[in-house]
Amino acid sequence: MNLLSSPRTGVILLEIDVEKREVAKREISATGPVDAALQLHRERETWRLDPLSPQIPVVFGLGPFVGGRLYGVHRLIFVFKSPQSGTLHVSALGGAAYKAMGMGAQAVAIVGKAERPTAVFIAGGQVSFTEVEVGKDAYSLIRRLYESNREFFVANDARALVVGPAAYTTYNGAIVSVDIEAKSGEFKLGSEDFAARGGPGTALAQGHNVAAVVVGGPRRPLHEKVADAEAINQLFKQKMGKSYVEVLNEKTVKYRYDPxxxxxxxxxxxxxxxxxxxxxxxxxxxxxxxxxxxxxxxxxxxxxxxxxxxxxxxxxxxxxxxxxxxxxxxxxxxxxxxxxxxxxxxxxxxxxxxxxxxxxxxxxxxxxxxxxxxxxxxxxxxxxxxxxxxxxxxxxxxxxxxxxxxxxxxxxxxxxxxxxxxxxxxxxxxxxxxxxxxxxxxxxxxxxxxxxxxxxxxxxxxxxxxxxxxxxxYAAFGTEGYMTPNFYWAPGLVAPMYILGRYWSNYNPTFMPPEDFAKSSYERAVAELYIDNAGICRFHRGWAEPVLSDLYKLIGLTPPSPALYREFAYYAKLAGAEPMPWESKRARDLVSTLAKELGAKDWQFTDFDDYYEWWTRFKEQLDRLVLST
CATH class of the missing domain: 1.10.569.10 (Aldehyde Ferredoxin Oxidoreductase Protein, subunit A, domain 2)
Structure with a gap:
């Protein structure tokens, strides 16, 4: 089935049913892969279903800026119902969209459940399937996929996205990828990356019995303007007073080398x-x-x-x-x-x-x-x-x-x-x-x-x-879900936000009144959501965030709105997985000890009522902000 397409508006989505081994193509009016996935989950009412139901799609896709003169825009974004939190989650895998842009679509939805562990091959609009043995090592699975499908890897300069054995036996399996030299089969140093938070590997393996997806094909920009270096430079000079490369170097110094x-x-x-x-x-x-x-x-x-x-x-x-x-x-x-x-x-x-x-x-x-x-x-x-x-x-x-x-x-x-x-x-x-x-x-x-x-x-x-x-x-979601924080002493990482476990919150080691903290966390969450929806690496957020709306307009698309975050909040409520008050003493103490460390005078947290009041006022302010967008 030839699905090769070069979309200019909306998102071209491949829906792949691994149980029936059928493929359908459709175009969704969306600003990026997160937007498209939200629409798909809304249509299917997946909030009604167990996170590991084969009817719930695992969606992955790339942003609209791939293949041109912009750097850091090739993250592959996964959207799935988390077996850990019980609501929708977003995870990102660095660099993989550089090769996935040749798969003939901007997004893929995996549905159904294969009878045996299966690898899905997607390139240039063609989709094929083969059964695989998961084995005891995700890296070895990548190696075996290459050795048994070398012609595909070489012809399509492909990259494998796989799960390890943990995806079949635990709730927190990751999706693992190491870029590979197509002709030699050698792993590229530093290129291993993981879409891991929230258990996307578990959703793919236990929900669909998919152990690997291999993507590749002829690479080209989704939109011609992203290859126009002069137009990009002009945009940056007008907006930020410097060329694109000058701004890039300035804003990414932490991640490269800080003298x-x-x-x-x-x-x-x-x-x-x-x-x-x-x-x-x-x-x-x-x-x-x-x-x-x-x-x-x-x-x-x-x-x-x-x-x-x-x-x-x-x-x-x-x-x-x-x-x-x-x-x-x-x-x-x-x-x-x-x-x-x-x-x-x-x-x-x-x-x-x-x-x-x-x-x-x-x-x-x-x-x-x-x-x-x-x-x-x-x-x-x-x-x-x-x-x-x-x-x-x-x-x-x-x-x-x-x-x-x-x-x-x-x-x-x-x-x-x-x-x-x-x-x-x-x-x-x-x-x-x-x-x-x-x-x-x-x-x-x-x-x-x-x-x-x-x-x-x-x-x-x-x-x-x-x-x-x-x-x-951990932060609690509904009656059973939860999310552990990233490793910072930061109240915003356990605050009542609708997506946690990444940086969709104010993650600084700071403390402030709950209404102010909610506002700062909401603004950060929306900004991070925009970056993920655009398929941009968050290490590039310093240059990307100030010009993101202009970049969308440059390629003829309407920029996303905060309504995207409202969709996550609405879904969590329907799924019975919205944020719940802290039930772990150490989670509560993470907040109060930093407040004391920073000399907060208005919040002493002498009893549970203080914690509950701060949490409740934060949540009420967050919901006011969500509903106002």
């Missing part, structure tokens, strides 16, 4: 920047006095940050991009492994591991199994803390001994090695359902598992005076 601090990338910059505000030991650091946090930060900088700094910046520039031609080269690679703040912090300082080299194996394990690294950091820290408090025994979570999880008694070198080793054991055990507790967590996630564990081990809860839920940090 002021002699480093770059999220890992390089965040540790010296946040220092004593870094969350350590599952956020237990929020209870530590500043002097003690500074001591820990100094050790982290020496043992965790400096080895990376020496290798990646002082010995030589081991910098790469995500698979699209981009001069920012934000992907910093240490001995063949891409290093980002979130993934390394997850199994580094957040779980009580301050040695950089010790974090590399568990990060690689998480990536190869196809897990969400941020969520795994929370799971490991939570279960470590439960063992530390006596709520669980080591063998009940598949580890050989007790972790070292008291930051005040922590021995940086000895205990880091222990915790990193135990984390690797726990991660394997979670994917393999090695114990009853790990199987429970793998199936239900932290929030529901915490409730069940409190029921099963009520005697231990009573004896210790500690609830399982109070050792975790």
């Amino acid at each position: 002021k601090i002699g480093t770059g990338g999220t890992f390089g910059v965040n540790y010296p920047h946040y220092r004593d505000l870094l969350p350590l030991f599952g956020y237990k650091s929020i209870y530590m006095p500043r002097e003690e946090r500074i001591k820990h930060a100094d050790i982290v900088l020496e043992l965790f940050w400096r080895p990376f700094q020496r290798e990646v910046f002082e010995k030589g520039k081991s910098w790469y991009n995500c698979g699209e031609p981009c001069p920012v080269v934000c992907k910093k690679v240490w001995r063949g492994k891409k290093v980002d703040y979130e993934s390394f912090h997850a199994v580094g300082p957040f779980i009580g591991n301050y040695i950089f080299e010790e974090a590399v194996p568990p990060v690689d394990k998480i990536d190869r199994l196809g897990l969400d690294a941020i969520e795994m950091g929370h799971v490991v820290a939570w279960l470590f803390d439960a063992v530390h408090h006596g709520l669980l025994k080591p063998e009940e979570v598949g580890i050989g001994e007790r972790p070292a999880f008291d930051p005040l008694q922590f021995r940086p070198k000895e205990d880091s090695r222990l915790n990193a080793k135990l984390a690797a054991e726990l991660i394997d055990g979670l994917v393999e359902h090695a114990t009853e507790v790990l199987a429970l967590v793998a199936k239900l996630g932290i929030r529901r598992a915490a409730r069940e564990l409190e029921r099963r081990y009520k005697d231990r809860v009573r004896e210790t005076g500690v609830k399982f839920r109070d050792l975790a940090v």
